[in-house]
Structures are given as C-alpha cells and as structure tokens.
Amino acid sequence: MDASENRRSITVGIFVLLGVVVFVVGVLTLGGQNKSFVKSIHISSVFSDVSGLKKGNNVWFSGVKVGVIKSIRFTGNSQVDVDMSIEASSQPYIHRNAGVRISSDGLIGNKIVVIDGGSPQAPIVQDGDVLQSEKLLSTDDIMKTLQQNNQNLLAITTDFKTLGHQILAGKGTVGALLADSTMALQLRAAMRNLQTATQSASLMAVQLNHFSNKMNTKGGLADKLLTDTVAFNRIQESVTKLKEAANNATILTDNLNKASNKLNSTDNIMGVLLNDPKGAEKVQSTLNYLQQSSVKLNDDLEALQHNFLLKGFFKKKEKAKQDSLKGKM
Incomplete structure (x- = not known):
C-alpha cells in the first residue's frame, strides 16, 4: 500500500514537473516572440489607413524582425496611432527621418510594419519619437489602377486591330506596300538608289580626306601657302601685278573704245574717210x-x-654731189 502510493506520488510529481517545464518554455517562447523579455524602446506613427494591421503583428527593419505592434488606437478624424516596441539593439540604425509603411508578410500573409532607415545625417531615434508614415496604396487604388490599365490596353489592342484590318485592306502606305507590287518595286529601287548615293558620299568623303592629306603634305603648295610667308608674299606681289595689268588692260580697252567711237564719227579725217x-x-x-x-x-x-639759163646751176650742184660721195668713199 505504501509502495503503490509512493509510486503514484512520484508519477504525479513527474507530470506536474513536466507541466511546469512546458509552461515555462511556452511563456519564454511567447515572450521571445513578443519581445517581452528584450530591452526595447517605444516609437509610434500615425496612419490614415492601417489596412487590417493588428496588435502583435511584426515590425521589420531592413528585412529583420526588430519589434512588434503594441497597440492600435484612434487619435483623430480618420487617424490611427500605431505604437511599436523596437529592440534597443536596432536603435542606432534607425534615424528620426525614417519612413514607416504598412506591407504584407508574403503575398497574402499578415500585415507588417516596415521601417526605412533614413539618412545617416539625421539623429538616432529615441524612446517616444513619432516617425513619419508613408501613404499606403490600398487594394481599391490598386484595382482602379489595374482597371484603368486594362482599359488602356483594350484601347491599344482595338487600335491595333483596326490598323491590321486597314493594312490587310491595302489602305495607307504600309497597306499599299503590301498590296501593290509596283510600289514595292519602286520602294526597292529607291532604296538601291539611296544605297548608291550613300556609297558615293562615302567615296567622296574618302577622296576629300585624301585631298586634305595631300594639302597638309610638308613642302607642298598648300603647305607653303599656309606656312611659308616668303612664298605668300611673292604670290601676293604677283596678284598685285596681275591686278595692275588688268587695270592697264582696262584703260587700253577704254582708249580703243574711244578711238573706235571716233572712227565711227564724222568729226575727223579718218571718220570722214x-x-x-x-x-x-x-x-x-x-x-x-x-x-x-x-x-x-x-x-x-x-x-x-634743160634750160640754158639754169643748166650751169644744176651742173655745179650735180658736181658737188659727186665730190661729196667720193669724199665719203
């Protein structure tokens, strides 16, 4: 009797001990999930729509769970204050200009609060600070945007459908190209001509480049004209002389014109003749x-x-002429 009661007492004690261990482990586990036994600070943010956010949902920072939602309460007209408990170990990385937004844990998971770190120049967040919330795009807004996009897509596909019918019917330039073989041949010929013109332009560019290289050749005429001042001065003198010759030719032409005009008039002998x-x-x-x-x-x-009166005079003159010729000989 005593032995059986002792075994029963031991069994009950073991079960009680196991229950206490399970209870303590559960409390520690739940406390760890809710950050109840971790040093933390409290920050808050005000939203106009929390989209189903609940107390106990997680708070994430840079993809790491750093806290939980402690309370959600109304503070004004369509304003909801969300109080968050944040681990103190993450405090040095969160700044006061950090943004707070509501997101989802996966595609259809629970709602969570996501904190963006902010700029390093801003001070570190402190206990009791209120962070700026970012506007959440609601499901209705997403549906409206999708509906508008669907309408735009429908309009675009309708336009493409109409355009396709017109092209198949031979309307417009593209339709004419597809339906009219003559126009297609003309377009092909125009493209060949354009290609030929492009090749000619390329060849001309090469020739111009070659000509430019020749002009820049050391010792050439162009190089002397550009660099040799002596040759340039000589050419300038030649041009000046050519200009003077042209002016003289102009004057000569004017004189000839005047002479020609005089020959055409009757106020002089040649003109009269x-x-x-x-x-x-x-x-x-x-x-x-x-x-x-x-x-x-x-x-x-x-x-x-032959007159006898003057015959002596002419004989003397003839004799003097003969004597003069003999003296010169």
Missing part, C-alpha cells in the same frame, strides 16, 4: 589733184634743168 562717202570722194579728188600737180611739178623741174 570711213563713214562719209562724199567726204571720202572729195579727199580722193584732192589727193588725185595733188598727185597730178606733183607730176606737173616734176616735169617743170625737168624742163628747168
């Missing part, structure tokens, strides 16, 4: 008279030489 037939006849008659008079004068002189 060239342009006035009657005056020319008079001049011709005068010349004829002069010629006849000179012939008669020669005859008269010949007659005087």
Whole structure:
C-alpha cells in the first residue's frame, strides 16, 4: 500500500514537473516572440489607413524582425496611432527621418510594419519619437489602377486591330506596300538608289580626306601657302601685278573704245574717210589733184634743168654731189 502510493506520488510529481517545464518554455517562447523579455524602446506613427494591421503583428527593419505592434488606437478624424516596441539593439540604425509603411508578410500573409532607415545625417531615434508614415496604396487604388490599365490596353489592342484590318485592306502606305507590287518595286529601287548615293558620299568623303592629306603634305603648295610667308608674299606681289595689268588692260580697252567711237564719227579725217562717202570722194579728188600737180611739178623741174639759163646751176650742184660721195668713199 505504501509502495503503490509512493509510486503514484512520484508519477504525479513527474507530470506536474513536466507541466511546469512546458509552461515555462511556452511563456519564454511567447515572450521571445513578443519581445517581452528584450530591452526595447517605444516609437509610434500615425496612419490614415492601417489596412487590417493588428496588435502583435511584426515590425521589420531592413528585412529583420526588430519589434512588434503594441497597440492600435484612434487619435483623430480618420487617424490611427500605431505604437511599436523596437529592440534597443536596432536603435542606432534607425534615424528620426525614417519612413514607416504598412506591407504584407508574403503575398497574402499578415500585415507588417516596415521601417526605412533614413539618412545617416539625421539623429538616432529615441524612446517616444513619432516617425513619419508613408501613404499606403490600398487594394481599391490598386484595382482602379489595374482597371484603368486594362482599359488602356483594350484601347491599344482595338487600335491595333483596326490598323491590321486597314493594312490587310491595302489602305495607307504600309497597306499599299503590301498590296501593290509596283510600289514595292519602286520602294526597292529607291532604296538601291539611296544605297548608291550613300556609297558615293562615302567615296567622296574618302577622296576629300585624301585631298586634305595631300594639302597638309610638308613642302607642298598648300603647305607653303599656309606656312611659308616668303612664298605668300611673292604670290601676293604677283596678284598685285596681275591686278595692275588688268587695270592697264582696262584703260587700253577704254582708249580703243574711244578711238573706235571716233572712227565711227564724222568729226575727223579718218571718220570722214570711213563713214562719209562724199567726204571720202572729195579727199580722193584732192589727193588725185595733188598727185597730178606733183607730176606737173616734176616735169617743170625737168624742163628747168634743160634750160640754158639754169643748166650751169644744176651742173655745179650735180658736181658737188659727186665730190661729196667720193669724199665719203
């Protein structure tokens, strides 16, 4: 009897001890999940819509769980204050200008609060600070955006459908190219001509480059013109002389024009001879008279030489002429 009671007492004690151990482990586990036994600070943020966020949901920072939601309460018109418990070990990495937003733990998981670190220039967050919340894009907003995108996509596909029908019907430039073989051949010929023109332009560019290289060759004419001041001065002098020659030619041409104009007028002898037939006849008659008079004068002189009164004079003159010629010889 005593032995059986002792075994029963030992068994009950073992079960009680196991229950206490399980209870302590459960408390520690739950406390660890809720950060109840970890040194922490309290920060908060105000949202206009928490989208189903609940007390006890997790707080994440840079992909690491750093705290939990302690309380959610209304603070004003459509304003919800979310109080968070953050591990003190993560405090040095969170700054006061950090943003707070609501997200989801996976695609359809529980709601969580995500903290962005902020800029390092800002001070570190302290216990009781209120962080700025970021506006959450609600499901309705997402659905409206998707609906608008669907409408835009439907409009685009409708336009493409209409365009495809028009192309198949041969309308427009593309449709004409697809339906009209003649236009396609013309376009192909135009492309060949364009390719030929492009090749010609490329060849011209190569030739211009080659010509430029020749011009830049040391000792060439272009190089001398650009670098040799002596050659440049000589060319400049030649150009000046050519300019003077051109001016002289211009003056000569003007003089010839004036002379030609005078020849075309009747206020001078040459002009009368060239342009006035009657005056020319008079001049011709005068010349004829002069010629006849000179012939008669020669005859008269010949007659005087044979005259006995002047024959001695002419003989003396002839003899003096002969003596002069002998003296020169």
